[in-house]
Amino acid sequence: MFSTRVPRDLAANRLTIAVAAQRAAGRPLIDLTESNPTRAGFDYPADLLAPLADARALAYAPSPLGLREAREAVSRDYARQRLDVPADRIALTASTSDAYSVLFKLLCDAGDEVLVPRPSYPLFEPLAALDAVAPRAYDLDIHGGWTIDVSSVERAITPRTRALLVVTPNNPTGSLVSDDELDRLAAICAPRGIAIVADEVFADYELEPGALSRAGRVASRADVLSFSLGGLSKSIGLPQVKLGWIAVAGPEPLARAALERLEHVSDAYLAVSTPVQIAAPALLARGAAIRSQIAERVAANYRMLKAGGDALAPCRVLRSDAGWYAVLHVPSLEPEEDLVLRLLATDEVLVHPGYFFDFPRESFLVVSLLPPTAAFAEAVARVLRHFDCTVRRP
Ligand SMILES: Cc1ncc(COP(=O)(O)O)c(C=O)c1O
Known part of the structure; x- marks a missing residue:
């Protein structure tokens, strides 16, 4: 009946199901996958549109x-x-x-x-x-x-x-x-x-x-x-x-x-x-006013991440020239998907697994740099603590 352009299996993946369950249970989570700028606490003037x-x-x-x-x-x-x-x-x-x-x-x-x-x-x-x-x-x-x-x-x-x-x-x-x-x-x-x-x-x-x-x-x-x-x-x-x-x-x-x-x-x-x-x-x-707020936020969050430098070992923040994302290279203690589910359940932080983006090997975590800096810093600290990485706060 339906074309093969549309996937045969439209079922939600494990991570989507776990996030929905966490939210339904009213458990808090800091979302480091947020890439919707209208949900990231920027000041949009009411008459912008x-x-x-x-x-x-x-x-x-x-x-x-x-x-x-x-x-x-x-x-x-x-x-x-x-x-x-x-x-x-x-x-x-x-x-x-x-x-x-x-x-x-x-x-x-x-x-x-x-x-x-x-x-x-x-x-x-x-x-x-x-x-x-x-x-x-x-x-x-x-x-x-x-x-x-x-x-x-x-x-x-x-x-x-x-x-x-x-x-x-x-x-x-x-x-x-x-x-x-x-x-x-x-x-x-x-x-x-x-x-x-x-x-x-x-x-x-x-x-x-x-x-x-x-x-x-x-x-x-x-x-x-x-x-x-x-x-x-x-x-x-x-x-x-x-x-x-x-x-x-x-x-x-x-x-x-x-x-x-x-x-x-x-x-x-x-x-x-x-x-x-x-x-x-x-x-x-x-829109220039929104652009400059976003630019300032993502650069500040990236600087905060990079400030950890070598002290973050065995975790590493990869160099990111531009954009809204940063990548953490973390120890492969377990498969990426299990790791991301564990971070969600125990640390109440949501990150994207590298396999989502087809990284060549495990383990990479992708974080959005859009969230407000205090929440971003707290969530990153939790992720790094998970690997016993030392965290230096700005
Ligand atoms: C690389 C890239 N291109 C395009 C888009 C989407 O842009 P649009 O909302 O204009 O379709 C995104 C959204 O995250 C993106 O990451």
Whole structure:
């Protein structure tokens, strides 16, 4: 009856069941998996969304790639990041997930393949499946920081490869793709007709000072068809407003052909609401205040974690250049899932196990840097104490 794009087994996993039971029993827990900024104690002005009520949105004038003024506002947002992206190279989407779906439709036939980083964003698997596309993993290697194992990219390529996905800053490793890595990836992809899709939704959130200035950005590339993804969800902490975007770069005729086809795909759905498009310039301007609160919080929480340094042994906080997450390397006293369940039951702290993100081995724990600093510090102290790691409070 149902397509194989949708999983056969929709049952909740052990961790989800345990969390629901803990909550149902009224037992407290500090949630270090919280990645919803609207639940992390930031100060959102009550009238922040007033621009959505602009009366001009009473008229419906569909425009598949998005209204001019909204695309210009996104172009200005790239300029804020010192990137020159003309408005006519920008397509609006309802979210980053929507952007992936649009791009899979643009680039892939059913059964074609896209290369995805490992470890990385767990949603790639279901997103690809929903568009009948097959994800194939390439590896990130850790040695101090994370870098792309370029030979694993080459090994993963088949005649059906249509796109290489990079997440920069990556969720959850916090690693950035460097200019040099992008050059090497472009040299592999361009001659084979493989596009690069760069998810840059966390590009505003620097954790290691100076890291962002060393990051490569696809929006400025002329040698390979590339798509840069961004959105309000992370850039101003408004995932519920539902506005994302794709910036197209690459050799001129190819980029133009991609935009024409993107317009065709978007015209079939017209997924982006008129009110959000009209509000986009004002929201992007007003949202700077939310962005700076988030940036300050994640950087402070990361600094607090790193301040433990070698004193945390045998636990280790991995270097994270940017984003909303940090990774703890912890002793493998038991399987990751058992460990996470134990931390939940005995220490009342919820963290993500590394296997969720396809880490190459155990044991890694992923923590969100969004929670208020006092709760974050308390929860991290409990996790580290679990391993008899010494905790130095800020
Ligand atoms: C790497 C990455 N891309 C995209 C998204 C989701 O963005 P959106 O809400 O725009 O779909 C997330 C959300 O956590 C993410 O981690």
